[in-house]
Amino acid sequence: MEKKYFAPSELIINSDGSVFHLHLKPKDLAEKVILVGDPGRVALVASHFEDIECEVSNREFRAITGTYHRKRITVVSTGIGCDNIDIVLNELDALANIDFQTRYENEQLRQLSLVRIGTCGGLQPNTPVGTYIASAKSIGFDGLLNFYAGRNQASDLAFEQAFKEQVQWDMQMGNPYVACADNELLERIAGDDMVRGVTIACGGFFGPQGRELRLPLQDPMLNTKIQKFEYDGMRVTNFEMESSALAGLATLMGHKAVTCCMVIANRLAKEANANYKNTIDGLITLVLERI
Numbered sequence: 001m002e003k004k005y006f007a008p009s010e011l012i013i014n015s016d017g018s019v020f021h022l023h024l025k026p027k028d029l030a031e032k033v034i035l036v037g038d039p040g041r042v043a044l045v046a047s048h049f050e051d052i053e054c055e056v057s058n059r060e061f062r063a064i065t066g067t068y069h070r071k072r073i074t075v076v077s078t079g080i081g082c083d084n085i086d087i088v089l090n091e092l093d094a095l096a097n098i099d100f101q102t103r104y105e106n107e108q109l110r111q112l113s114l115v116r117i118g119t120c121g122g123l124q125p126n127t128p129v130g131t132y133i134a135s136a137k138s139i140g141f142d143g144l145l146n147f148y149a150g151r152n153q154a155s156d157l158a159f160e161q162a163f164k165e166q167v168q169w170d171m172q173m174g175n176p177y178v179a180c181a182d183n184e185l186l187e188r189i190a191g192d193d194m195v196r197g198v199t200i201a202c203g204g205f206f207g208p209q210g211r212e213l214r215l216p217l218q219d220p221m222l223n224t225k226i227q228k229f230e231y232d233g234m235r236v237t238n239f240e241m242e243s244s245a246l247a248g249l250a251t252l253m254g255h256k257a258v259t260c261c262m263v264i265a266n267r268l269a270k271e272a273n274a275n276y277k278n279t280i281d282g283l284i285t286l287v288l289e290r291i
Helices: 037-044 082-097 156-164 184-190 222-228 243-253 281-290
Strands: 032-036 051-058 061-068 071-077 113-122 130-141 177-180 193-202 236-240 256-266
Touching: 032 037, 037 051, 037 071, 037 193, 037 281, 071 113, 071 156, 082 243, 113 130, 113 184, 113 243, 130 156, 130 184, 130 243, 156 177, 177 243, 184 256, 193 243, 222 236, 236 256, 243 256, 256 281
Parallel strands: 032 071, 032 113, 113 256, 130 193, 193 236
Antiparallel strands: 051 061, 061 071, 113 236, 130 177, 130 256
16 A cells, blocks of 8 residues: 655644644654643643653643653643644644654554543533543534544444434534544543543534523524433533544544543533632643543
């Protein structure tokens, strides 16, 4: 089979040999990767490292590679949304599996372990503010995976169909997909103190999550239908904005991935914790110990 060449227009490499957006070089990337949305949270994660070997920053993307308890880890900020996850995952995979000198795929492929640490809104009585949720499945409202070959092979099609039927999904909003976390990584990270959840990754913070300010919603009852949805003993536990793209792209690329979030608002109870930044370090510590 002929090896694929990645042209300069497809894989953009900076003059210093780093990848276009992340500004990381292949040698800088560890096989254990923690993803966070907020660039400021990168320093919080890295504050636990015993040593730091590199630190780079560009736009919303900040990365630090260092060592925690003899484990080499890279922490990267993604910014908000599945569109940014598309950038980060593709560039991390390129760093791991493409030779930047020849622009051909490496003979020996690396498998990354990717854990996203984030915040979310809880949707059920068993997900009050402060709960840690590990996303076993992620329903993508974002549509990102639909642009990649293999989308159906990387999705739980039976779950997807049941969801669309039960919530009376309007296809004008795009075709949702259901991506799954890597089971081994999920069990290792979630342990016995995180809820295994079904997460919806939305394409926005307001309308797509059922928040209504001045603009009316296309389906005002969608959140109520989502909360009532049940399939194979599973219910939707939380909203966030990145997990589906992470799980789906990682599956297609051959990496392991899982998202774990701390609930900072419960939509059912209409409660929120705006000061969550003071308490998320507990989740960070758990992930560092288990990754």
